Amino acid sequence: MGGGAETLLNLEVNSSIPICYGSSFGPHDELILLEVDDALLPQFLDDRVVIRGEPDEEAVLCTSSKTYALKFVSTSNSVFLVPPKGCHSVGAETETEIDVTDSAASVVKLAPGHMELMLVAPKLEKLKTLLKQRVYKGDSDDCESDSKLGLYTWQDLADRIQASDDELRDGLRAISAVEIDGYWRLVDDGLMEDLLTMMFRNLDIHGWLSNALREEEVLPVMVDDGYSPTLVLHCLNTNGSKEEKEEGHVWCLNERIVAVFYGRRVLGRCGKRKEVDFMEEWKRTVPSGIDVSMGMLEGEVLTEKIGVDIWVRGFSVSSLPSTPAERFAALFRERQRWEWQHLEPFIRDLSVPGLSSEGLLMKYTRRTQPTADAAPIFSAR
Incomplete structure (x- = not known):
């Protein structure tokens, strides 16, 4: 009988085969075991997965729609790697056929563990930073420079952003990016x-x-x-x-989206001011026939009562970090204590696989409620 991996796969119950260390046995660092779920296996076999990450980042594995962290899991058992008969060595400068005898299975590597895949949220934080390097202000502004520095094609972004293609498209859509002359841009x-x-x-x-x-x-x-x-x-x-x-x-x-856009513009120009003054300017700014209300600006504004007056200032969720730990840290730097009705708009978009919104609050906040009918207050854990 042959002594390659095929023999082990076809080994009958209660039968055995000798195992030996082959002449090519060694560390073979280029060979790593990866545990793959049955549902993902077809994407591997069809070459529809990619490893993404720059040299200073922990690599992730991406399918067309999901992102997975790669985690090494050590094992106390001895795991022997036996190649198929006639297999050639991987990663060698010159390919040599790995010896597999007919009488024994020839081991080429002792694997200390394997890699596991863990579904994670895409890492889109860098996307906006990259696109802000060259905000599009019109064709005349672009014509002043022939340099492509700070401009990114789809492939440039895919090579730099740790996200699946679908998640990258969603990320570009969320920040209102547009492809102009082959480059993805933020519009001024x-x-x-x-x-x-x-x-x-x-x-x-x-x-x-x-x-x-x-x-x-x-x-x-x-x-x-x-x-x-x-x-x-x-x-x-x-x-x-x-x-x-x-x-x-x-x-x-969508008149609401239009109203919010003009509201953000007014907030950006005016800084902190009385709510009544802000509302007057907002109403003057929006196109005729569009109604406005403070409720439209959830996640875009902070309010504060000083004496008898309510003051407002711009504070947009789009400017906050996308990772939960950094998001909550930024929020609690802004305010030490948050009521739920004020906090919720700023964490509504957070998504962590396997962790609900309640789970995020338990992990990153401390909840206090003086009385049963009082509104809960959240502070940093």
């Missing part, structure tokens, strides 16, 4: 405000309905006003939703 808020204001001006001029904007009508007009089709479609996509109808692509602007 001032440029986006000008574009949005012009779009609503054209709504009045041409009698368009904000909930029924025909793409074939909107694009030519906005292009004539000096905006590229890519940027106009990005504005529509960021501030609304698209439907496929007989007359073509029809967009519906």
Whole structure:
């Protein structure tokens, strides 16, 4: 009988085969055992997984839709690696056939343990930092420099961000990034405000309905006003939703999203001020016909009562770290104690596989409640 791995796999019950150390036995650091769930195995066999991470990072394994941490697990048992008969050594400068005798299974390595996969959240923190290097402020601004420094293609980002392709797309969508001339960019808020204001001006001029904007009508007009089709479609996509109808692509602007955008712009300009003054300016700034309320700005503003007045200032969840430990640390640096109604908007987007929102609170906060009917207070653990 042959002595390769095939023999061991086909070994009958209550039978045996001699095992020996082959002449190629050694550490073979290039060979690592990896335990894979049956559901993931087809993606490995079809070459649909990738290891991602830069030299100073712990590597992760990504499928098309999920990210997994790689964890080494030691074992007290002796695990012998026996290659198939006729197998060639891996990683050698010159390939040599590994000896496998007919009378014994030839061992090439004693494995001290194996790697396990643990589902984790994607590491998207670096994404916004990279794209902020060259915020898009218009074609004229880009023309001033031929350098591609600070510009990133999809592949550039995939090589640097520890996330699956699906998670990376979601991350780009969450920060309102857009692909312009092959590079993914963040659009300057001032440029986006000008574009949005012009779009609503054209709504009045041409009698368009904000909930029924025909793409074939909107694009030519906005292009004539000096905006590229890519940027106009990005504005529509960021501030609304698209439907496929007989007359073509029809967009519906989300007035709440538009109102929040203008609210953030006012908060960014005014700093800390009385709520009543902020509301007056916000109402003046938003396009005509759009109603505003403080409830729209959950996760975008902090309020504080000083005397008889309520003061507000910008504090956006989008500016906070995406990892739970760093997120809670930042929140408790801002305030030592949080009521749940004020804390919840700033942790709503946190997602950790295997850990619920309640679990996150138990891990990172200390909850106090003076009386049964009092609102719970959360402080740092």
